[in-house]
Amino acid sequence: MEAAEFQQRTGDGPMRGRSKIVQVDNALTAFHAVPADRPETALIALKAVVRQCEAYVQHKEGKGEGQRLAGVSELQRQAGDGLAKFRTLAAFNELVAEIDRLMERGANPDTDDRALAAAAQEVSRAIPPDNFHAMMEDKVRTLGALSGDPDLPAETRGIIGELMAAAQRVTRMQVPMNGMPGMKITAGEGESAEFTFNVDAQARGGSSFLQGHIAHELTHVATHQAFGSSPVMELVEAGATPEEVRVLATERKQTLLELQQALRNDPAFNDFQESMLSEKLVYGAQPQKLEQYASGFARAGKITEEQRARLVTYGQAAGDASGTLVEYDTVLNQMLVYLHQWGISQGNPFYVLLRAAAQAATDRRNQARGRRGTGQPAPGPAP
Numbered sequence: 001m002e003a004a005e006f007q008q009r010t011g012d013g014p015m016r017g018r019s020k021i022v023q024v025d026n027a028l029t030a031f032h033a034v035p036a037d038r039p040e041t042a043l044i045a046l047k048a049v050v051r052q053c054e055a056y057v058q059h060k061e062g063k064g065e066g067q068r069l070a071g072v073s074e075l076q077r078q079a080g081d082g083l084a085k086f087r088t089l090a091a092f093n094e095l096v097a098e099i100d101r102l103m104e105r106g107a108n109p110d111t112d113d114r115a116l117a118a119a120a121q122e123v124s125r126a127i128p129p130d131n132f133h134a135m136m137e138d139k140v141r142t143l144g145a146l147s148g149d150p151d152l153p154a155e156t157r158g159i160i161g162e163l164m165a166a167a168q169r170v171t172r173m174q175v176p177m178n179g180m181p182g183m184k185i186t187a188g189e190g191e192s193a194e195f196t197f198n199v200d201a202q203a204r205g206g207s208s209f210l211q212g213h214i215a216h217e218l219t220h221v222a223t224h225q226a227f228g229s230s231p232v233m234e235l236v237e238a239g240a241t242p243e244e245v246r247v248l249a250t251e252r253k254q255t256l257l258e259l260q261q262a263l264r265n266d267p268a269f270n271d272f273q274e275s276m277l278s279e280k281l282v283y284g285a286q287p288q289k290l291e292q293y294a295s296g297f298a299r300a301g302k303i304t305e306e307q308r309a310r311l312v313t314y315g316q317a318a319g320d321a322s323g324t325l326v327e328y329d330t331v332l333n334q335m336l337v338y339l340h341q342w343g344i345s346q347g348n349p350f351y352v353l354l355r356a357a358a359q360a361a362t363d364r365r366n367q368a369r370g371r372r373g374t375g376q377p378a379p380g381p382a383p
Helices: 003-009 021-032 039-060 066-104 116-124 129-148 154-167 206-227 242-263 271-283 289-299 305-321 324-342 349-372
Strands: 170-174 182-187 194-198
Touching: 003 021, 003 066, 021 039, 021 066, 039 066, 066 116, 066 129, 066 206, 129 154, 129 170, 129 206, 129 324, 154 206, 154 324, 154 349, 170 182, 182 206, 206 324, 206 349, 242 271, 242 305, 242 324, 242 349, 271 324, 289 305, 289 324, 305 324, 324 349
Parallel strands: 170 194
Antiparallel strands: 182 194
């Protein structure tokens, strides 16, 4: 409850300032003064509320003051419930930190018998929605802060600036209770579109996984704005011909094949890292992917029949590389974040190829913005 309600419930009179209840007042006021994006500080402040309530109840035990004692007991119950929720948030962060520790030792989190990623996903579902959103805002800011790292490749720095501008369009980040993780348009269209981010909270690779996942999904927003695409967020500039799409998909498929060849048996990556990268390279060019997305969106009434038919035509033009029309830029940017977080040398052959591919994709987005008259994305602060 708010401080005013608490004082009303516990008798706000002229003698209140001489009572130990003032210490409860102060703790409650301090808790409500904590900014919404500071869950760790709020946790400490909430513990103080519980502690002061317990001290007051103990002090007054057997001394009466029924109304005041009842009000303090109710606040203590509320604060205790809140503390349990904050502990859920702390548990999620600790699970992610433990996966990080495994990664630092070169261990494979997928084979750890504690199933940490599954536990993190389960815990995330118990985090209050506003707290989860605030936590993800903090993780978006952490991604944005990489721009200040002098060791960050120039290509990645430019992309992160683009993603931070895209982040301003995301109005909600949440655990998907039903449905798949990913980015979806929830309001408006075109340049005014707003997005909801359904977060994959399993965090298989710890912090690096979450940061890469954020980069992947924010890339969907950035590319949608750059290409003026449909709600499916295809990586094709509005008005492209099937022949242009065929050439584009062929080029992207070849780049992913070259990356796969460079990755094969590269000693710089342990088994877990190699599997994470291989998954992305395959995911970026899956056959029939755009057609499946188009059909699903049409069934849900999110695109018109005309849009569905055009996207199916694009997918057919791409042949067995339909996935490059929806997931190519996203996986490149995701892998860039992985490699930086893992401390891979920028001279590594796979890293060199990846940076060049990502820069070419960035140039294509910027050229599309220029043709559409939307200009370069202005980097903005994370939400």
